[in-house]
Amino acid sequence: MNLLMVFKVALRALLRNKMRSFLTLLGIIIGVSAVIAMVAIGQGAQKRVEDTFSSMGSNLIIVRSGSHGAGGARGGVGSRLTLTWTDLEAIQTELSSVQVAAPVLQTRAQLLSELDNWNTQVLGTSPEYFLIRSWSMASGSVFTQADVEGATQTAVLGQTVVDELFGANYDPVGQAIRINNVPFLVTGVLEEKGQSQWGEDFDDVVLVPYSTYRARISGGLQQYIPGSIFVAATDPDDTSRTELELTQLLRERHSIAELAEEDFSVHNLTEMAEAQQEGTRTFTMLLASIAAVSLLVGGIGIMNIMLVSVTERTREIGLRMAVGARPTDILAQFLVESLTLSIVGGLLGVAIGISAAHLLSKQYGWSLYIPPDIVIIAVLFSALVGVLFGLYPARKAAKLDPIEALRYE
Amino acid sequence: MTTNGTLVALDKVTRLYRMGDVEVQALRQVSTTIQEGEFVAVMGSSGSGKSTLMNILGCLDRPTSGRYLLWERDVSRLGRADLAEIRNQTLGFVFQNFNLLARTSALENVELPLIYGGLASRKRHRRATEALQRVGLGDRMDHHPNQLSGGQQQRVAIARAIVSDPRLILADEPTGNLDSRTTAEIMGLFAELNQAKMTIVLVTHEVDVAAYASRILWMKDGQVVLDQPHTPSTPLVLSHPDGDQDPGRPEPPSPPDRSTDGSIASLAAQQAHT
Numbered sequence: 001m002n003l004l005m006v007f008k009v010a011l012r013a014l015l016r017n018k019m020r021s022f023l024t025l026l027g028i029i030i031g032v033s034a035v036i037a038m039v040a041i042g043q044g045a046q047k048r049v050e051d052t053f054s055s056m057g058s059n060l061i062i063v064r065s066g067s068h069g070a071g072g073a074r075g076g077v078g079s080r081l082t083l084t085w086t087d088l089e090a091i092q093t094e095l096s097s098v099q100v101a102a103p104v105l106q107t108r109a110q111l112l113s114e115l116d117n118w119n120t121q122v123l124g125t126s127p128e129y130f131l132i133r134s135w136s137m138a139s140g141s142v143f144t145q146a147d148v149e150g151a152t153q154t155a156v157l158g159q160t161v162v163d164e165l166f167g168a169n170y171d172p173v174g175q176a177i178r179i180n181n182v183p184f185l186v187t188g189v190l191e192e193k194g195q196s197q198w199g200e201d202f203d204d205v206v207l208v209p210y211s212t213y214r215a216r217i218s219g220g221l222q223q224y225i226p227g228s229i230f231v232a233a234t235d236p237d238d239t240s241r242t243e244l245e246l247t248q249l250l251r252e253r254h255s256i257a258e259l260a261e262e263d264f265s266v267h268n269l270t271e272m273a274e275a276q277q278e279g280t281r282t283f284t285m286l287l288a289s290i291a292a293v294s295l296l297v298g299g300i301g302i303m304n305i306m307l308v309s310v311t312e313r314t315r316e317i318g319l320r321m322a323v324g325a326r327p328t329d330i331l332a333q334f335l336v337e338s339l340t341l342s343i344v345g346g347l348l349g350v351a352i353g354i355s356a357a358h359l360l361s362k363q364y365g366w367s368l369y370i371p372p373d374i375v376i377i378a379v380l381f382s383a384l385v386g387v388l389f390g391l392y393p394a395r396k397a398a399k400l401d402p403i404e405a406l407r408y409e
Numbered sequence: 410m411t412t413n414g415t416l417v418a419l420d421k422v423t424r425l426y427r428m429g430d431v432e433v434q435a436l437r438q439v440s441t442t443i444q445e446g447e448f449v450a451v452m453g454s455s456g457s458g459k460s461t462l463m464n465i466l467g468c469l470d471r472p473t474s475g476r477y478l479l480w481e482r483d484v485s486r487l488g489r490a491d492l493a494e495i496r497n498q499t500l501g502f503v504f505q506n507f508n509l510l511a512r513t514s515a516l517e518n519v520e521l522p523l524i525y526g527g528l529a530s531r532k533r534h535r536r537a538t539e540a541l542q543r544v545g546l547g548d549r550m551d552h553h554p555n556q557l558s559g560g561q562q563q564r565v566a567i568a569r570a571i572v573s574d575p576r577l578i579l580a581d582e583p584t585g586n587l588d589s590r591t592t593a594e595i596m597g598l599f600a601e602l603n604q605a606k607m608t609i610v611l612v613t614h615e616v617d618v619a620a621y622a623s624r625i626l627w628m629k630d631g632q633v634v635l636d637q638p639h640t641p642s643t644p645l646v647l648s649h650p651d652g653d654q655d656p657g658r659p660e661p662p663s664p665p666d667r668s669t670d671g672s673i674a675s676l677a678a679q680q681a682h683t
Binding site for chain 2: 002005009016315316318319320321322323324325326327328329402403406
């Protein structure tokens with residue numbers, strides 16, 4: 001008996017009990033679509049984390065001033081300024097694994113336009129900063145090295161700041177704003193970044209040259225950097241080497257003894273990204289395994305219905321054996337029946353799962369990512385469920401004694 | 410009767426069943442042969458072993474000991490898959506309750522053995538059509554079993570039995586569920602097939618049915634106690650079964666009283682009494 005014939009016989013048997021076949025199918029459909037939808041949402045969240053960190057710069061390392069210890073009470077990171085401008089220079093020039101480095105000084109300040117005012121974060125930095133964070137401009141341009149050297153009153157605005165000060169869809173390039181009452185010329189607007197994973201608005205920011213920042217917004221000691229240093233590693237895949245080199249360089253420069261505590265700290269953003277991704281990965285796994293349980297239940301449904309079917313058709317099996325069906329023919333027939341159920345269920349489940357994921361993401365604004373191979377995996381997996389749960393009933397049918405099967409009432 | 414070869418040879422075939430601690434001997438050292446072209450009626454009360462004999466002849470069961478040669482092939486030790494192939498190629502079955510697949514047309518029911526025989530669709534269709542025409546159902550091929558009368562259903566079953574052109578047809582009380590007029594029709598069909606050189610073994614309780622056969626086997630307690638030739642379509646007269654008077658064994662059926670008609674009918678009546 002060839003496979004096509006086996007398939008025809010199986011299809012006939014399934015169509016004979018349409019309602020029952022449909023309900024069995026439903027179990028698999030729900031299971032597979034749940035897996036697909038959950039994986040799509042989970043992967044979407046994971047991808048979003050990835051995107052967030054890559055927009056922050058995947059090769060980003062942050063160096064901060066160290067803690068301050070006095071009279072036994074230890075301050076937190078940055079409680080004492082230890083990083084100097086010459087440290088920055090050394091980082092920029094001495095380390096080959098450092099692509100660029102930029103100082104970041106930040107404070108909150110009141111902004112004023114002709115129309116409105118807004119309190120936001122002001123960053124004093126150098127043009128390299130935009131490179132490190134791979135931020136591009138929506139309009140206008142970044143302030144230049146000349147602006148830094150001349151301490152010009154120029155500013156680059158984030159989209160949120162533009163919205164608050166000028167209203168949406170306004171191009172403020174060339175307009176003047178006041179930061180803490182100091183007039184600044186807007187040279188550019190950043191492209192919209194959206195929110196970070198933890199709700200920080202990347203667009204609610206204004207950037208000015210660090211020299212201007214020090215002169216006009218918030219001063220500080222001449223020698224020390226009242227903020228942190230952002231470093232872009234040359235090789236994004238080997239940020240830990242850059243991290244090590246930075247640490248060695250700064251220990252040397254700060255004359256820190258072999259075992260003594262460092263007076264600065266170095267953070268690798270890739271590590272943070274990995275930790276975040278680990279979290280969402282666990283979350284995805286959790287969702288998928290819950291969904292897989294429903295697929296398992298669907299499989300049990302198949303087994304149940306196949307067992308009923310075998311019992312119901314005992315005489316038919318006996319007759320088929322009497323006219324020449326070998327045990328393997330009977331096995332194949334029932335196995336193909338359960339396989340047909342599970343594969344059709346799997347395909348429908350994939351379709352429904354994808355639409356459900358789209359619907360959910362539209363409704364709740366979740367990001368979505370459907371890995372193309374998940375479709376194949378889902379169908380193969382449901383086929384596996386079909387074989388696994390179809391095997392026992394099929395074997396039971398194949399093992400029937402033709403004499404007793406024919407006599408079965 | 411033409412006997413141009415031995416089709417079935419049973420040599421001391423025994424079949425034991427174990428029911429808990431009790432061992433039941435369904436067949437005790439049965440030895441007999443059936444020639445090609447014979448029409449054998451197997452009779453006997455229930456529990457006499459005639460069903461077991463049919464199961465073994467039909468390769469649905471295997472003897473516990475002894476040998477069964479079917480068409481010169483020893484089938485007594487074959488596996489399930491090989492037996493299935495022999496049933497498919499060499500044997501045809503007709504059952505008391507027809508055993509047709511419901512919601513399946515007569516034609517497809519008849520095609521069933523050919524599907525397992527691996528025939529191509531067009532060939533299957535042609536041979537099934539021929540078989541149905543042969544049993545007089547050429548105009549009912551698309552009907553489902555529930556649209557057919559009992560006699561017609563049994564004709565479909567007979568068509569299914571002959572469609573693969575088997576060597577031997579085994580019929581287990583094929584008229585048990587039919588009225589007397591339909592019984593005569595069906596038995597006429599069997600007689601026709603036998604005249605076309607088909608070998609038939611038939612189990613029956615009814616004397617009228619057995620009367621169509623060319624040879625009668627009477628079974629009791631797992632043994633053949635009577636084996637006599639018979640001219641088909643004549644009243645059945647039973648001779649005294651010689652050579653089976655072993656005192657250690659259970660009594661064979663008491664020979665019919667010669668003072669009465671001596672037919673197998675009286676034997677059957679006695680059996681019903683005991």
